Amino acid sequence: MRLFDAHCHLQDPRILTYVPQIITTAQSLGVTSFAVNGVSENDWQSVKHLSQSHPSVLPSFGLHPWFVAERSPYWFNSLKQYFDSTPSAAVGEIGLDKGSHGRSIDFSEQVEVLKQQLELAKMLNKPASVHCVRAFGELLDIMKSMGPFPAGVILHSYLGSAEMVPEFSKLGAYFSFSGFLMSLKANKAKKMLKMVASDRILLETDAPDALPKANIDSLFFVEGDPSLPKELQGQSSTSSSALGTSLNDKSQVLTDASTLPKETLNHPANILLVLDYVASMLEISKEELAELSYQNAVRVFSYEGSKVLHT
Incomplete structure (x- = not known):
């Protein structure tokens, strides 16, 4: 199976040191590419450097809504310069947020x-990778006023309603699913997923965030993650069923991701768990979903200058 992580943050300071090992592990499991999204002026250079160092990294530059208040007066010119110097880059992560974090940031800005x-x-x-929390109505209005978007808009970690799927689709949207999908009620997730056309589905990890809700023995952990309980330290890159037998007497307590500290880092290899979950909701095989989501990602990331064109 080939898989394409359509949205992650390998430049995140929490995992940057471990990127070579992370990529090697994920690639050994079939993950061929990583769309790495910058979020502010402070990390665009790191994203660019990762893309230069790792052929599998597709860079994206954008100003995330959480960092809008911190932007410099020349942020937009700087952003355009990054695109001038990095033809392989997509746009992202950008968006709107009215959630607990976004509420403190002026919405009009x-x-x-x-x-x-x-x-x-x-x-x-x-294509542009868009973050949206509790603002899907506003996002849809903006996209209608500006669209359509023939190059694509990736609604990353989509948790919007089933009813909005056709409206967004008409404007050129793709729907990317991460471990956050598992936080929805199963019937709601299933209804929404069934509304997404097969040529619009993407899979992602949003690593190092969005750790899937799964059994510990199926999770991959980031080597060196300081938040991991001691009995999981050193098991990070092997994961798999070996973990289940290596736990000490706390294994009865540490059974799934919900029992781990909320700071536990997500590994891009956990896209396999997202694949399993989405395939089960859609009632199709993992192999079928892996290939169609891979082809969709290749299509949306095959713009002029993209690395995908050369892989």
Whole structure:
């Protein structure tokens, strides 16, 4: 099986040191590519460097809504310069957030910054990876006013309603699913997934966040993660069923991800668990979902200058 992690953050300081091992482990399991999304002026250079160091890393540059208040007066010019110097880059992570974190950031500024970046994506004919929390109505209105988006808009970690799926699809949206999907009620997740056309489904990890809700013995951990309980330290890169037999007497307590500290880091290899879950909800085989999501990712990331064109 070939898999394509359509949205992650390998530049995150929590895992940056371990990226070579992380990529090697994920690739050994069939993950061929990693769309790595910058979130602020402070990490765009790190994303660019990762893409230069690792052929499997597809860079994306964007200003995430959480960092809108911290932007410099010249952020947009700087962003455009990154695209000028990095033709392989997509746009992202951008978006809107009215959740617990986003509530403290002026929403009108979030809208202004999002519109600028969507306009840039259209001008560059590149896909944009969009974060949206509790603002899907506003996002849909903005996309309707600016769209359609023939190069694609990736609704990353999509948790919106089933009813909105056709509306977003008409505008060029793809729907990317991460471990966060497992936090929805199963019947709601299933209804929403069934509304997504097979040529619009993507899979992602959002690593190092969005650890899937799964049994510990099926999870992959990031080597060196300081939040891991001692009995899981050193098991990070082998994971698999070996973990189940290596746990000490606490194994009765540490049974699944919900029993781990909330800071536990997610590994891109856990895209296999997202694949399992989405395939079960759609009632199709893992192999079928892996291939169609892979082909969808290749299509959306095959813009002019993209690394995908050369793989």
